[in-house]
């Protein structure tokens with residue numbers, strides 16, 4: 001019998017955060033609520049522009065989705081390039097792609113500039129077909145990339161085993177420009193860098209109320225001309241855009257170090273970050289020490305309102321997958337954890353200025369670390385330069401596959417599940 005993995009975020013084992021709490025009233029030009037990828041990126045840009053910034057985080061920097069994530073740093077989120085092309089046409093797709101590249105480059109440049117120790121690994125992306133029929137999706141992605149001038153290589157069923165072992169896929173598309181990282185360590189490092197640059201960061205300091213010109217955290221008040229709310233799916237706790245954001249739940253596991261022979265059964269030559277074509281897809285990549293990071297979920301849990309603590313069946317599903325695809329039946333998973341990803345009904349982030357409080361800016365449902373970083377940069381640009389050039393994409397006043405009126409009747413989880421199903425399968 002296999003031992004159950006520890007329920008612990010593997011990334012956290014690498015560093016214990018040092019916490020400084022808010023213990024006085026304070027004032028700044030901008031207060032940012034949330035110390036994840038979005039909040040830290042906004043904080044960086046605003047402090048570089050010379051503004052005084054305070055960040056309030058209710059756990060620790062990287063304690064939300066950012067630090068739990070699997071660290072696939074790719075411009076693709078739930079929407080790949082073919083989806084953007086279909087939704088926005090060539091010009092709009094390229095514009096969105098340029099947007100997310102800002103986030104990708106910001107993270108990469110910071111790692112290099114500050115020499116951040118965060119298991120940074122250059123890994124190409126590899127999107128693989130789980131059936132002959134779904135190979136069409138892979139082809140469409142490849143065609144979109146070629147059409148818009150992005151590098152891409154299509155692998156047939158026969159050729160794929162050269163780069164991904166096992167012989168059980170029906171082809172794939174591979175492309176460069178992506179990388180993997182331990183995003184918790186990245187957030188913790190950025191926290192220290194920002195503090196050195198004069199940003200005040202208070203952790204275990206939960207914001208309970210947002211008002212015009214100030215926020216309340218515990219017994220204290222932080223006043224600021226601008227407030228940025230970067231709390232991902234917790235945005236609804238502040239009664240901002242409540243109907244537009246929900247979460248999707250996924251689960252991760254990290255294996256014990258793999259012997260070289262087993263590692264090579266998955267990655268025969270070089271390493272890639274892989275995801276497949278299933279609706280609730282599987283995803284995996286190697287991390288430091290020859291460990292395998294594996295992600296999966298099931299439909300029953302994806303839209304559950306609360307974090308699922310017992311997910312032994314998902315771990316079983318991962319084991320079955322590795323057995324079926326790579327004939328590996330003795331992989332030991334040492335760590336596992338659940339995580340909630342903020343999502344919109346169409347997988348496009350939302351961002352803007354709260355209509356009720358004019359100096360309160362919000363962003364949510366990034367559905368990807370580079371998107372979160374780019375949105376942080378965008379909101380900073382709204383404050384420093386009055387940017388509006390992407391408002392048309394991120395305004396929540398848009399058409400969703402299931403309308404807000406129907407959502408009221410069928411419930412939020414059901415509305416989001418149906419919307420996502422429509423987007424992924426019945427476009």
Ligand SMILES: Cc1cc2nc3c(=O)[nH]c(=O)nc-3n(C[C@H](O)[C@H](O)[C@H](O)COP(=O)(O)OP(=O)(O)OC[C@H]3O[C@@H](n4cnc5c(N)ncnc54)[C@H](O)[C@@H]3O)c2cc1C
Pocket residue numbers: 033034035036037038039056057058059060061062063064065066067068069070071072073074205206207208230231232233234237250251252338339340341342364365366367368369370372
């Ligand atoms: C398991 C998992 C795997 C993922 N894998 C990937 C991946 O491989 N690649 C990828 O690009 N993306 C991935 N994502 C998605 C990605 O992590 C998120 O889209 C991104 O991190 C969102 O960043 P954020 O800063 O908006 O949110 P968060 O990182 O969640 O930051 C929001 C912060 O706000 C804080 N907060 C909430 N309420 C309050 C309050 N009242 N007061 C103060 N602070 C508050 C939270 O504690 C949190 O730290 C994954 C997500 C999960 C959960």
